[in-house]
Amino acid sequence: MLDHGAPPHNGGPAAPHSEGVGMRLMRRKPVERLVAEGGRGEGGTLRRSLGLWQLTMISIGATLGTGIFVVLGEAVPKAGPAVTLSFVIAGLTALFSALSYAELAGTIPVSGSSYSYAYATMGELIAWVCGWCLMLEYGVSVAAVAVGWGEYLNELLDGTIGVTLPAALSAPPGDGGIFNAPALIVVLLAMAFLLGGARESARANTVMVLVKIGALVLFCAIGVQGFRSGNYENFMPLGMAGVSAAGATLFFSYIGFDAASTAGEEARNAQRDLPRAILLSLAIITALYVLVAAVAVGAKPWRQFTDSEATLAQIMREVTGQSFWGTLLAFCAVVAIASVVLTVLYGQTRILFAMSRDGLVPKVFARVSPRTGTPRANTLIVSLFCGVLAAAVPLGQLADATSIGTLFAFALVNVAVVVLRRSRPDMPRSFRVPLSPLLPALGFGFCLWMMGSLSTVTWVVFGVWMAVGLVFYFLYGYRRSRLAAPAPSEAK
Numbered sequence: 380m381l382d383h384g385a386p387p388h389n390g391g392p393a394a395p396h397s398e399g400v401g402m403r404l405m406r407r408k409p410v411e412r413l414v415a416e417g418g419r420g421e422g423g424t425l426r427r428s429l430g431l432w433q434l435t436m437i438s439i440g441a442t443l444g445t446g447i448f449v450v451l452g453e454a455v456p457k458a459g460p461a462v463t464l465s466f467v468i469a470g471l472t473a474l475f476s477a478l479s480y481a482e483l484a485g486t487i488p489v490s491g492s493s494y495s496y497a498y499a500t501m502g503e504l505i506a507w508v509c510g511w512c513l514m515l516e517y518g519v520s521v522a523a524v525a526v527g528w529g530e531y532l533n534e535l536l537d538g539t540i541g542v543t544l545p546a547a548l549s550a551p552p553g554d555g556g557i558f559n560a561p562a563l564i565v566v567l568l569a570m571a572f573l574l575g576g577a578r579e580s581a582r583a584n585t586v587m588v589l590v591k592i593g594a595l596v597l598f599c600a601i602g603v604q605g606f607r608s609g610n611y612e613n614f615m616p617l618g619m620a621g622v623s624a625a626g627a628t629l630f631f632s633y634i635g636f637d638a639a640s641t642a643g644e645e646a647r648n649a650q651r652d653l654p655r656a657i658l659l660s661l662a663i664i665t666a667l668y669v670l671v672a673a674v675a676v677g678a679k680p681w682r683q684f685t686d687s688e689a690t691l692a693q694i695m696r697e698v699t700g701q702s703f704w705g706t707l708l709a710f711c712a713v714v715a716i717a718s719v720v721l722t723v724l725y726g727q728t729r730i731l732f733a734m735s736r737d738g739l740v741p742k743v744f745a746r747v748s749p750r751t752g753t754p755r756a757n758t759l760i761v762s763l764f765c766g767v768l769a770a771a772v773p774l775g776q777l778a779d780a781t782s783i784g785t786l787f788a789f790a791l792v793n794v795a796v797v798v799l800r801r802s803r804p805d806m807p808r809s810f811r812v813p814l815s816p817l818l819p820a821l822g823f824g825f826c827l828w829m830m831g832s833l834s835t836v837t838w839v840v841f842g843v844w845m846a847v848g849l850v851f852y853f854l855y856g857y858r859r860s861r862l863a864a865p866a867p868s869e870a871k
Contacts, residue, residue: 403503403857403860404502404503404504404857405502405503405504406502406503406862407498407499407500407501407502407503408495408498408499408503408506408737408862409499410486410487410499410799410803410806413487413489413491413495413498413499414487414488414489416489416736417488417489417490417643417644418644418645419736420732420736420745420746420747420754421742421745421746421747422746422747422748422749423746423747423748423749423752424747424752425490425577425644425645425732425747425752425753425754426576426577426578426645426752427644427645427646427647428577428578428581428645428647429577429578429581429642429645429646429647430646430647430648430652431648431651431652431655431656432585433578433581433585434639434642434646434652434653434656435639435655435656435659435660436581436584436585436588437581437584437638437639437642437656437722437725438635438636438637438638438639438656438657438660438661438722439588439592439660439663439664440584440585440587440588440635440638440718440719440721440722441634441635441636441638441719441722441723441725441726442632442633442634442635442636442638442660442661442664442719443588443591443592443595443635443663443664443667443715443718443719447595447632447667447668447671447672447691450527450628450629450632451671451672451675451684451690451691452684452685452690453628454625454628454629455625455675455676455681455684456681456682456684456685457617457621457624457625457628458615458617458621458622458624458625458626459613459614459615459616459617459621459681460610460611460612460613460614460615460616460676460681461614461615461616461617461621461622461625462622462625462629462672462676462681463669463672463673463676464615464622464626465622465623465625465626465629466626466629466632466665466668466669466672467665467669468622468623468626469626469627469629469630469632469633469829470633470661470664470665470668470669471825472626472630472633472789472822472825472826472829473630473633473636473661473665473789474661474665475793475818475819475821475822475825476637476789476792476793476822476826477636477637477657477658477661478658478812478813478818478819478822479789479792479793479795479796479812479818479819479822480492480493480636480637480640480657480792481653481654481655481657481658481810481812482654482796482808482810482811482812483496483640483792483795483796483799484639484640484643484649484653484654484657485649485650485651485653485654485808485809485810486650486799486806486807486808486809487499487643488643488644488646488649488650488653489643489644489733490641490642490643490644490645490729490730490732490733491510491641491643491729491730491733491734492513492637492640492641492643492726492729492730492733493509493513493637493640493788493789493791493792493795494506494509494510494513494730494733494734495733496509496791496792496795496799497509497510497791497792497795498737499795499799500794500795500798500799500802501791501794501795501798503739503860503862504852505791507739507848507852507856508787508791508845508848508849509787509788509791510730510734510739511844511845511848511852512784512785512787512788512791512845513727513730513784513788514727514730514731514784514848515781515783515784515785515841515844516634516781516784516785516788517723517724517726517727517730518727518761518764518765518768519765519768519781519784520634520635520723520781520785521566521569521720521723521724521727521765521769522562522566522765522766522768522769522772523769523781524716524719524720524723525559525561525562525563525565525566525716525720525765525766525769526551526559526562526769526772527716528561528562528565528713528716528717528720529544529549529550529559529560529561529562531692531709531712531713531716532544532549532561532709532713533549533561534692534705534706534709534712535706535709535710535713537706538702538703538705538706538709539706544560544561548560549561551769551770551771551772552771558770558771559769559770559771560770562766562769562770563766563767563769563770565716565717565720566720566724566762566765566766566769567762567766568717568720569717569720569721569724569762570724570758570759570762570766572721573721573724573725573728573753573758573762574751574753574755574758574759575751575753576751576752576753577642577645577725577752577753580721580725583721584718584721584722587714587715587717587718587721588718590711590714590715590718591711591712591714591715591718592667593711594707594708594711594712594714594715595667595670595671597704597707597708597711598671598674598675598691598694598695598708599670599671599674601695601698601699601704602674602675602677602678602694602695602698603674603677603678604698604699605677605678605679605694605697605698606674606677606678607677607678608677610676610677610678610679610680610681611676611677616681623828623829623832624832626829626832627782627829627830627832627833628782630782630785630786630829632668633661633664633665634723634781634782634785635719635722635723635726636657636660636661636664637657637726637789638722638723638725638726639653639656639657639660640653640657641725641726641729641730642725642726642729644729645729650809651809654809654810671691675690675691675694678694678697678698679694679697691708691712692705692706692708692709692712693705695707695708724758724761724762724765727761727765728744728754728757728758728761729754731744731754731757731761732744732745732754732757735757736861737860737861737862738856738859738860738861738862739852739855739856739859739860740855740856741855743756743757743760744756744757744760745757782829782833782837783830783833783837783838783840783841784841784844786826786827786829786830787826787830787841789822789826790822790823790826790827790830792822793819793820793822793823793826794819794823796812796815796816796819797815797816797819797820800815800816
């Protein structure tokens with residue numbers, strides 16, 4: 380049997396013809412090598428400066444805000460008052476996958492998240508597919524959330540100084556505009572924080588997370604005053620199909636709970652803190668989502684919801700009859716969505732960092748600044764790409780494309796848990812998924828079910844994205860993978 384972690388007999392890089400194509404595609408990266416390379420980049424190393432509090436805030440920062448502040452207005456018309464059930468279903472799907480993430484994050488505490496977990500369990504090709512899906516999850520979701528930021532910025536400007544940005548400069552083509560300047564601006568602001576260092580970015584994110592939690596609590600306290608029980612009559616007007624469709628869209632709002640797993644190489648005690656941060660953040664997020672959705676539907680008939688991204692601010696204004704509260708919520712939403720952009724952008728750069736270190740993407744993404752301990756070139760490239768994407772593509776298309784990429788990656792994580800349990804049963808685990816393999820199987824099934832609820836257009840976009848990724852892999856990553864070369868310690 381091939382020892383996937385052993386160096387070639389001559390002590391140098393393996394020749395492309397030294398093993399068959401099938402073996403190269405299925406070659407796994409040993410867990411010990413993944414962990415040993417943790418933090419190492421081109422020219423420097425990442426700094427371990429994050430504790431449980433910062434990791435939890437990263438996960439909440441990457442998640443809380445997207446579904447409530449941005450996508451709620453799109454989901455309610457699909458499910459009616461049963462949108463609260465849609466949040467529960469999406470949260471349950473996320474929970475099964477979160478349990479699998481927690482086990483793997485504590486066992487393989489590296490920056491690559493599910494990409495690295497797949498590399499250790501299912502081989503290089505599957506790892507590449509997972510990493511390519513993560514680019515769709517993280518990179519595209521940055522752009523999608525940034526689009527919604529502009530809506531709340533306009534609400535804030537209108538409520539404070541009585542002006543709004545012209546549609547031509549605040550909406551992408553296809554949504555009545557030419558260029559979404561606010562979306563680009565918020566991505567560039569997040570980039571500036573990330574270039575300062577992981578610890579500095581984590582501090583800024585913590586402040587923003589506290590602001591967004593306070594904003595949602597404020598919304599519930601005021602919105603409940605307009606609560607009408609009659610708004611919940613005919614609870615499921617569009618049937619279970621509508622609840623499922625809304626749940627698939629709202630799953631976008633749970634993207635980010637896994638963000639802590641991308642900080643594995645910058646956590647002070649990764650094996651202990653990563654599982655705790657993932658599960659704690661998901662519990663807080665789900666409770667807030669369900670509460671806010673229940674108050675929102677109770678305060679406003681579901682048929683009156685529109686696809687405006689500034690839904691909560693509008694409800695506040697309607698309940699109080701005053702613009703002040705809506706303006707205050709708009710300010711909090713501006714801060715909250717900026718936090719999502721910051722933390723999700725962080726996660727994308729760290730995943731590319733891990734893929735670059737493995738040779739599957741250009742090595743520029745693994746270069747680390749000795750001064751700040753951050754992948755500067757990686758951050759600049761990813762930020763500019765996401766900023767331009769946010770400025771040019773409508774939100775709805777982005778959100779659905781992100782959901783399908785995330786669901787696919789989560790499905791692979793559930794499989795990876797079972798595979799690693801069988802292949803390395805004695806490996807130390809700081810957290811174990813209960814009732815395995817039942818719960819991972821349920822997580823896998825829920826992910827496939829929700830993928831099936833997405834539109835045909837979304838599947839076509841996903842298929843094109845995967846085809847492009849496979850072409851890139853076989854033209855670049857397949858030939859340049861470093862897995863065939865000996866690990867640094869072996870080469871001595």
